Structures are given as structure tokens and as C-alpha cells.
Amino acid sequence: MEKNIILAGVGGQGILSIAFVIDNAALDAGFHFKQAEVHGMAQRGGAVQSNLRYGDSEIYSDIIPTGSADLILSIEPLEVLRYWHFLRPGGWVVTSITPYVNIPDYPETDELLTELAAFDNIVMVDTAHIAKAAGNLRAQNMAAVGAASELLDFSEDQLLGFVEKLFARKGEKMVAVNQRAFKYGRAAGLFFRGLVDGGMPRLAAIKLSAKLAAETIDPEHAGAWAEALGADENKLETVLAEKEAVACDQAAAFA
Amino acid sequence: MKREILLGDEAIGLGAIHSGMSGIYGYPGTPSTEIFEYVQRVTKADGDIHAFWSTNEKVAYEEALGMSWAGKRALVCMKHVGLNVAADAFMNSAVTGTNGGLVLAVADDPGMHSSQNEQDSRFFAQFALIPCFEPRNQQECYDMMFEAFEMSEELSVPVMVRLVTRIAHSRAGVATRDRRPQNELDPSKEIKKWTLLPSNARVQYKHLTDKQPELLRRAEESTHNELRLAGKSGVLVCGLADNYLYENLESDHDLSILSIRQYPLPAGKVRELVDHVDELLVLEDGYPLVENMVRGLFGLVGVRVKGRMTGEIPRTGELNPDIVREALGLPALPTAHAPQTELANRPPALCKGCPHTDSFRALNEALNIFDNPQVFSDIGCYTLAALPPLEAVHSCVAMGASIGMAAGAAHAGYSPAVAAIGDSTFSHGGITPLLSAVQQHVNLNILVLDNSTVGMTGLQRSMSTGQTLDQIILGTGIEEDHFRIIEPTPRNHEANIEVMREELAYDGPSVIVARRACIEALKHGIS
Ligand code: SF4
Numbered sequence: 001m002e003k004n005i006i007l008a009g010v011g012g013q014g015i016l017s018i019a020f021v022i023d024n025a026a027l028d029a030g031f032h033f034k035q036a037e038v039h040g041m042a043q044r045g046g047a048v049q050s051n052l053r054y055g056d057s058e059i060y061s062d063i064i065p066t067g068s069a070d071l072i073l074s075i076e077p078l079e080v081l082r083y084w085h086f087l088r089p090g091g092w093v094v095t096s097i098t099p100y101v102n103i104p105d106y107p108e109t110d111e112l113l114t115e116l117a118a119f120d121n122i123v124m125v126d127t128a129h130i131a132k133a134a135g136n137l138r139a140q141n142m143a144a145v146g147a148a149s150e151l152l153d154f155s156e157d158q159l160l161g162f163v164e165k166l167f168a169r170k171g172e173k174m175v176a177v178n179q180r181a182f183k184y185g186r187a188a189g190l191f192f193r194g195l196v197d198g199g200m201p202r203l204a205a206i207k208l209s210a211k212l213a214a215e216t217i218d219p220e221h222a223g224a225w226a227e228a229l230g231a232d233e234n235k236l237e238t239v240l241a242e243k244e245a246v247a248c249d250q251a252a253a254f255a
Numbered sequence: 256m257k258r259e260i261l262l263g264d265e266a267i268g269l270g271a272i273h274s275g276m277s278g279i280y281g282y283p284g285t286p287s288t289e290i291f292e293y294v295q296r297v298t299k300a301d302g303d304i305h306a307f308w309s310t311n312e313k314v315a316y317e318e319a320l321g322m323s324w325a326g327k328r329a330l331v332c333m334k335h336v337g338l339n340v341a342a343d344a345f346m347n348s349a350v351t352g353t354n355g356g357l358v359l360a361v362a363d364d365p366g367m368h369s370s371q372n373e374q375d376s377r378f379f380a381q382f383a384l385i386p387c388f389e390p391r392n393q394q395e396c397y398d399m400m401f402e403a404f405e406m407s408e409e410l411s412v413p414v415m416v417r418l419v420t421r422i423a424h425s426r427a428g429v430a431t432r433d434r435r436p437q438n439e440l441d442p443s444k445e446i447k448k449w450t451l452l453p454s455n456a457r458v459q460y461k462h463l464t465d466k467q468p469e470l471l472r473r474a475e476e477s478t479h480n481e482l483r484l485a486g487k488s489g490v491l492v493c494g495l496a497d498n499y500l501y502e503n504l505e506s507d508h509d510l511s512i513l514s515i516r517q518y519p520l521p522a523g524k525v526r527e528l529v530d531h532v533d534e535l536l537v538l539e540d541g542y543p544l545v546e547n548m549v550r551g552l553f554g555l556v557g558v559r560v561k562g563r564m565t566g567e568i569p570r571t572g573e574l575n576p577d578i579v580r581e582a583l584g585l586p587a588l589p590t591a592h593a594p595q596t597e598l599a600n601r602p603p604a605l606c607k608g609c610p611h612t613d614s615f616r617a618l619n620e621a622l623n624i625f626d627n628p629q630v631f632s633d634i635g636c637y638t639l640a641a642l643p644p645l646e647a648v649h650s651c652v653a654m655g656a657s658i659g660m661a662a663g664a665a666h667a668g669y670s671p672a673v674a675a676i677g678d679s680t681f682s683h684g685g686i687t688p689l690l691s692a693v694q695q696h697v698n699l700n701i702l703v704l705d706n707s708t709v710g711m712t713g714l715q716r717s718m719s720t721g722q723t724l725d726q727i728i729l730g731t732g733i734e735e736d737h738f739r740i741i742e743p744t745p746r747n748h749e750a751n752i753e754v755m756r757e758e759l760a761y762d763g764p765s766v767i768v769a770r771r772a773c774i775e776a777l778k779h780g781i782s
Contacts, residue, residue: 010601019426023260027428034392036425040285040369041711044639046603061502062425062495065576067588081598087591105599119592 002055003153004064006083009075010100011043014141017166018073019050021145024162025154026054036062045102047079054153073148075127075141076100077112084119093119094148094189096127096140097206117202123147124202125188126210131181133214136174139181146185147192156186180215187217191248194222200229204236213245224251261429263422264289266393267332267360270400272298274356275435277327278305280315282683283712284334285369286423287362291332292713303437310718311654311683312337316344316359323357323413324449326441328404332360335376340654340684342379345413349383350451350459352411354443356404362418365540366573369420371634371651373571375541380415380518384463386470387415387518388479389494393427395479395516401432406473410466419540421573422495467519475523479516482524485509489532490583491525493545496538499579515545525549529558536582537562540574604639610706610771611637613743613751615647618675618702620748621755625671631664633657633685635677636710636773648675655684661699662692671759672699679709682719686727693731693764700758701766703728704743706773714773714781721770728766737765744771 005022007015019035026033033054042048051064069086074095084093095116099109116122125147127140134143142163149159163182167174188209195205208225209217228251229235239246239254261269268290271279281291291308298304305322309315312333322329331341338345338361348357361379364370380387386406388399396418403414447455474480486509492500493515504510513528515521529535529549535558537546546562554560561567567582568574580587605612615637622628632638632648633656640647650660657674665672676685681703692699705724709715719727728738737758741751751769758765 011603023426027258027260032428034425034427036421038368039289039424039713041603041639042368044603044606044636044711045601047601059427060498061576062421062498063575065502065580065588067590078599078601081595084592085590085594089589089591091591102604103599103601107599121591 001153002053002057002059003071004069005052005071005073006064006069006086007050007052007073008079008083009048009141010079010102011045011048013075013100014138015048015050015075018141018145019052020166021159021162022052022054022152024165025152025158028158029154031055032057032059034059034062047082049079049083071148071151073144075144077116078106080116090121092121092123092151094123094125094144094151096144097124097210098126098128098140113206114203117206122202123189123192124206125185125192126206127185129210130184130188130214134181134184135177136181139178142178142181143185143188146182147189149182149186150190184214184217187219188214190219191217191222194219195226198223198226199231200226201231204229204231204233208236208239211240211242211246212248216248218248221248221251228252228255258428258430260426261393261397262289262293262424262426263390263393263396263418264362264424265293266396266429267400267416267418268293269297269429269431270397271330271358271404272304273432273434274401274404275328275437276304276330276404277355277437278319278322278329279332280309280319280329281332282309282312282315282337283709283715284337285712286364286418286420287332287334287337287360288712288715289423290330290360308715308718312341313344316341316348319357320344320348320351323353323355324443326355326443327438328356330358330360332362334370335361335363335374336370336372336653337361338376338379345379346383347451348413349385350456350463351449352459352462353407353413354411354441355438356407357413358400358403358407358416359413360416360418362420362423363541364420366420371653373541375544376415376417377518377541377544380417381544383413384467385412385415386474387417389417389516389518390422391495391497391516392422393425393429396422397429397431410469412463412466412470417494419495421540471519471521474517474519474521477517477521480514480521480524482513482527484511484527484531486511487531487533489513489528489535491515491528491535491537491545491549493539496540496574496579499574499576500538502576503580503583503585520545520548529555532558534559534561536567538568538574538579538582602642604642605636606774608774609636610743610769610773611640611704612645613745613748613771614702614704614769615640615645617743617748617751618673618755619645619647621752621759622671622673624756628671628673631657631661631672631674633674633676633680635680637675637677637704653684654680655688658685658688658692658699658701661701662688662695662697665697665699670698672697673702674699675702675704677710678703678705678707678720678724679717681724682717682727686731689728689766690731693733696763698762699764701764703766703768705768705770706776708773708776708781710773710775714776714779724768728768733764733766737761737763739765739767741767741769742771743769
């Protein structure tokens with residue numbers, strides 16, 4: 001077994017915190033691992049990435065070869081585009097849909113999300129929405145790693161343990177916020193996959209997910225939602241037109 | 256066995272601590288900074304290792320040499336271009352030799368992720384006639400420190416450990432050992448060895464050249480230099496390039512391989528390999544140093560040597576597994592998605608609210624009375640002002656070079672000759688050119704951007720900020736009327752332009768200090 005992950009984002013978004021959680025889980029599990037990261041100039045709001053590799057036999061290169069990445073985990077949608085040629089056939093993308101706009105020529109968000117949604121193996125989550133619900137907008141990175149956790153080789157508890165270790169210094173409240181973001185993110189990732197597996201178009205699936213109250217999202221209900229809305233845009237519009245966030249167990253109300 | 260997650264840089268630091276180091280020296284510079292920071296962090300508690308940033312790499316090197324003179328072990332760390340600054344002390348330390356172990360950890364930056372060039376420090380090791388280790392992974396970073404210190408003490412030579420960005424800034428689990436106690440204070444009594452008057456220096460230099468056969472013998476016998484003869488196609492691979500090779504090889508490959516991680520170049524092993532193969536690919540992350548040595552001026556008879564000089568590997572830039580794969584003649588791996596074309600770039604930028612933004616906005620406006628004014632700049636966050644939207648500076652060459660270059664331009668008759676330099680860069684390399692310019696009464700304007708910290712490399716302590724900075728500047732003899740202090744804020748914009756215009760109009764040296772703390776430093780409670 002070998003897993004190659006490209007962590008992507010913008011300097012300051014906290015991809016090294018994601019790396020910390022996975023590195024420690026890998027070490028704890030007795031895997032070999034290497035994790036290359038970017039320091040210096042690029043950290044000032046530039047595009048940053050980290051190549052994280054673990055497995056049960058020796059890892060040679062610190063850099064993931066083109067065509068060898070199993071997963072791109074991005075806290076920012078545009079940044080996926082920078083790296084997805086590294087993906088092996090069958091590899092996955094897990095990305096936030098929250099744009100980080102600090103450049104003049106940032107593409108239209110709708111176009112960007114449409115382009116991403118055309119990719120078969122993608123999980124899209126609204127990390128800003130999730131992190132806010134968890135109690136701190138800065139916890140988007142933990143929401144993202146939560147959304148990807150199903151594709152990693154560690155139990156949820158193992159990963160949550162290292163989220164705790166990472167934030168312990170900052171007090172119990174921060175630990176709780178970040179663990180919540182991780183859990184909501186995990187649920188949102190699974191929910192999104194459930195919707196898509198149930199036949200919902202990806203763009204519709206992410207729009208719906210973003211409309212549901214993040215703390216209520218439960219992958220169990222994905223089937224019901226997929227059945228209730230299917231590919232019917234009008235029905236989706238009805239949900240989106242709701243004033244308040246919708247609870248996840250309310251699918252039947254929109255059928 | 257205990258395994259810790261460490262960056263290559265951190266593994267160097269911990270290796271040095273466990274080798275019984277008594278002092279670490281350096282000046283911040285990507286990708287070497289984390290060596291020092293790690294040691295500083297973990298030794299804060301017990302405090303028995305001297306860990307205080309130096310004003311520049313030359314000072315750092317000399318302090319380390321003094322620690323060695325006193326019989327204790329010292330590590331000095333810097334980035335590749337920092338070694339240019341330290342070169343005087345470095346070259347001569349090879350001639351004096353050491354007393355306590357002296358190890359230089361230097362981090363090169365192939366691909367120039369955060370540097371002005373990609374010079375290869377192995378040349379410096381060869382130039383100074385000292386041994387060099389080149390680790391390929393984090394474990395070797397740690398382990399080689401023990402060997403490097405041992406060798407330095409045993410043979411009385413400084414020893415280089417050469418890193419590249421990709422290992423400096425990559426993490427892995429590292430198995431650690433028990434900590435060796437530090438050396439006792441035991442100052443050297445060999446006065447002639449340390450006093451490089453020509454008569455002594457000749458003797459010392461002879462000692463150094465006499466050590467060479469022993470250094471070579473050790474490299475030949477080193478387990479870091481492994482030769483595995485197989486088929487007629489050979490690869491000579493240095494340092495971490497080894498990883499890129501093995502990343503691409505199946506276990507049943509038939510290549511003859513010589514891996515090199517300890518120098519001087521083990522000529523005997525190279526000879527064996529060359530005698531065995533018809534063609535030889537040389538892989539090194541840096542300059543084609545070994546490649547050119549092996550090929551020589553006229554090439555090898557009967558063996559085609561391939562590498563950066565022959566196009567199999569690009570002449571410049573960082574090595575990676577894809578480049579090596581192609582050079583090995585293997586087909587590219589299939590991918591799930593084609594590379595994106597025309598993707599919006601996301602370059603780094605000054606932080607929101609950075610004081611430099613206000614300084615340069617004012618400077619741009621103050622200078623707009625001139626036709627196409629050029630500003631000499633230096634190295635720090637403020638170099639980002641070269642990019643849009645500010646586009647306020649027009650050079651970046653070497654630490655402190657802004658002032659020297661502005662002076663030279665002024666000598667040539669260029670006006671206004673303006674230099675912009677940060678407080679830490681000023682203490683590193685700006686004081687001497689300022690002194691020179693003031694004493695010559697050159698017509699130039701220097702903007703010292705005092706943000707009270709070393710911003711770019713992660714908020715290290717600046718040596719000359721606030722009052723210290725002012726006193727140093729005044730100490731050069733500059734006229735007090737032409738030493739101005741401004742606070743770069745949006746509110747002071749007009750007033751700051753005024754100050755700048757006044758000094759631009761003055762025919763002589765002037766210094767304006769733009770003083771406001773880096774907002775990152777404020778956020779972290781450092782300033
Ligand atoms: S780190 Fe400080 S000096 Fe550097 S860009 Fe940010 S605010 Fe400015």
C-alpha cells in the first residue's frame with residue numbers, strides 16, 4: 001500500500017496543519033512517510049502545496065511523480081487546477097468550493113466550479129460554511145481534511161486524536177472547534193458522495209450541501225435527498241429559496 | 256526505537272544537539288532557517304546551547320570558529336548565498352583547521368524557490384579542500400551530523416553538510432540516539448595554527464593538502480558511497496537524486512549504480528564504474544559538478560557521459576522524479592487529467608496592512624517628478640514591491656547591495672540614486688556601504704524600512720532596529736538634518752511624500768527611516 005497526497009491551498013490557509021494530522025497518523029500506524037512542504041516567499045499569500053506520501057514500504061522521492069497522486073486535497077478550488085495532472089487515473093480530488101481571491105484575474109466562481117464538477121472523482125465541500133458552523137472560519141483546513149478522511153487509511157478517532165494534539169496548546173475551545181469542523185467536514189464529504197451516487201449532478205449536490213445546516217448533515221440522508229430532488233433543478237431551487245438553512249433530515253418536505 | 260517527525264533541517268539541528276554541540280550560529284535564509292529555529296526552540300528549556308542569531312553569515316562563521324578554537328563543538332548554518340558572505344572566514348578555517356568539531360550546514364536552493372541563484376555549495380567544499388556529506392533523507396541528515404563532528408575533530412577540518420531545499424523542507428520519521436555530552440572548555444594552544452601570517456599559513460596549507468589522501472581514503476571506504484555493478488548502462492547519482500532514481504526503478508533493473516553522499520569524490524569507485532559501463536548518466540541536484548569531473552575536458556574514451564551538459568537533464572533547475580524518469584528513457588506515467596494551461600498565477604504579495612506598502616506608495620509618488628526613476632532594492636519582504644501593483648523597486652542582487660549599487664550609480668552621475676533596505680538587511684550588509692557613501696559624501700537617498708523584525712524568513716530578531724538602528728546610522732557621520740524618521744501609514748501619506756521630496760532635493764547622502772512594525776510580528780506579539 002502506498003498513498004500519495006497533494007495538499008493544496010494558499011499561503012496562510014493552514015495546509016501544514018493538515019499535514020501534521022496525517023503525518024502523525026502515518027507515523028503512529030508504523031508507515032513510512034515523507035512530506036515535502038513550501039516555506040519562505042510563497043507563504044505570503046502565494047500558491048502553496050505539500051506532497052505527502054505514506055505507505056508500508058520505503059518511500060523514496062519527497063516529490064510525488066506526475067501521474068502518481070492518489071488524492072488532491074485542496075482548501076481552495078482554483079488551486080486544484082494547478083496540480084491535477086499529478087493525479088493517477090482513478091485518483092480523487094477533495095476540494096473546498098470557497099474561493100480565496102487575492103489576485104486580479106481570479107476566474108468566475110461558477111465557471112470554476114462547473115469545471116471542477118465535470119471531473120468524475122471529485123468530492124466538493126463548502127468549507128467556509130462548515131467552519132463557520134463549527135465556530136471559527138479559520139477551521140476550513142480541518143473541514144477539508146475531514147471531508148477527505150474517508151479516503152485515508154486511518155480511523156476517524158485516530159485522526160481526531162491528532163487534531164486534538166495539534167490544537168491542545170491553544171486551549172480546549174479551539175480543540176473542540178477544530179474537531180467539530182473535522183466531523184462536519186467528514187459528514188459533508190460522505191453526504192456529497194451519497195448524493196452523487198444517488199444520481200444528483202455534482203453542481204446541484206454541492207449547492208444543496210451548502211444550503212443545509214452544516215451541523216445537521218448526516219450521510220444517512222443522502223439517499224433520501226437524491227431521491228427527493230433527483231436532477232430536477234426546480235426542486236433544488238425551492239430548497240435554495242428557503243430563507244434559513246435547512247435541516248438535513250427534511251428531505252421528505254421537498255419531495 | 257523512538258521516531259520523531261522532523262524536517263531535514265530539524266534533523267540536522269537535532270543531530271547536532273545529540274552530537275554534543277555547544278553553540279549554533281547562523282543568519283536566517285530560506286531554506287536553512289529551520290535548522291537554527293529548531294535548536295533554539297528545543298534548547299530554550301535547558302539553555303545550555305548558545306543559540307542566538309548572528310548579524311550575518313560571516314560573523315556567524317567566525318563565532319562558530321571561535322567556539323571550535325575553545326574546544327567545543329559548533330554548528331554554523333546558512334543558505335547557499337550566505338556562504339558567499341562567510342567565504343573569507345570559511346576558506347581560511349580550512350587552513351587553520353579546527354579544535355572542537357566545526358560543522359557547516361549549508362542549504363542550497365536548486366530551482367531558486369526563494370533565492371537569487373542556484374549555486375552549488377559542493378564547489379565550496381572542493382575549493383576549501385574539506386569533506387562534504389550530502390544526505391539523501393532526513394535520517395541521514397541526523398546520522399551524518401555525528402560523523403561530521405567526529406571527523407572534524409579527528410582530522411582537524413571543518414566539515415560541510417550540504418542540503419537542498421527539497422530535503423531541508425521535507426518531513427519524515429527519524430530514529431534518534433542518546434545525547435553525547437558536550438566537550439569541556441579546552442582552548443587551543445597551537446598559536447601558529449591560528450595565526451595565518453604567511454609563514455604560518457604556508458605550513459598550515461601544507462597540512463591541509465597533506466590531509467587530502469586521508470579524506471579521499473575515507474570517502475572511498477564510506478558506506479555512503481555505494482557501488483553496485485550490474486549491466487553495461489550506469490548511473491552515478493549524488494545525494495537525494497538517489498531517491499528520484501529508485502522511485503523510477505523496478506527491483507529487477509540491470510543498471511550499474513554508484514551512489515555518492517560523501518566527498519571528496521571517491522575516484523576509485525568512479526573508476527570501477529566507468530570501466531564497467533558503456534554509458535553513464537550522472538544525476539545531481541545542483542550544478543554538473545561531478546558530471547564535468549567525470550567527463551573531463553575531452554570526454555571519456557568508450558563511455559558516453561550523459562547529464563546536464565548533454566541535454567538528458569535540463570541545464571538548470573531542480574531535479575525531480577519526472578526528469579529522472581525521462582532521462583532513464585522510461586515512458587511517462589498516465590495521468591487522470593491533462594495539465595492546465597493558462598491558469599491564473601498566484602504570486603506571493605505583501606500582507607494586507609504591511610508598512611512597506613505605505614512606504615512604497617509614498618516613494619512612488621515622491622519620485623513621480625522624475626522621468627522613469629529606478630530604485631535599488633535589497634532582500635526581504637519588501638522585494639515583493641517589485642511586483643504589481645507597487646512596482647516600486649528595480650533591483651535585488653545581494654544582501655546590502657542596494658546601498659553600494661546606488662552609490663556606484665551616483666558616482667556615474669545618476670540621480671536620484673535611491674536605495675531601499677530593511678532593518679535586518681541593513682545590519683547584515685548595509686552598514687559598511689553606508690559608511691562608505693557618507694564618508695565620500697555621495698548624493699544618494701536611502702530608505703531604511705524598519706519593521707523591527709526579519710519578516711520574510713519568519714520573524715527572527717532583528718539586530719538593528721529602533722534606537723540601535725538610529726545610532727548606527729548617525730554613527731556613520733551623516734548630517735543630522737538629513738537623517739529623517741517617518742511613520743509609514745496611510746494617514747501620513749502626504750507628509751511622508753514631503754519628507755522624501757525634501758531629501759531627494761538635497762545634494763548629498765540622506766537616510767530616511769520608515770518605522771512601523773511588521774503586522775505579522777504584531778500579531779504574534781513579537782514586536
Ligand atoms: S511579514 Fe511583515 S514585513 Fe513581511 S509582508 Fe507581512 S507585514 Fe510586511
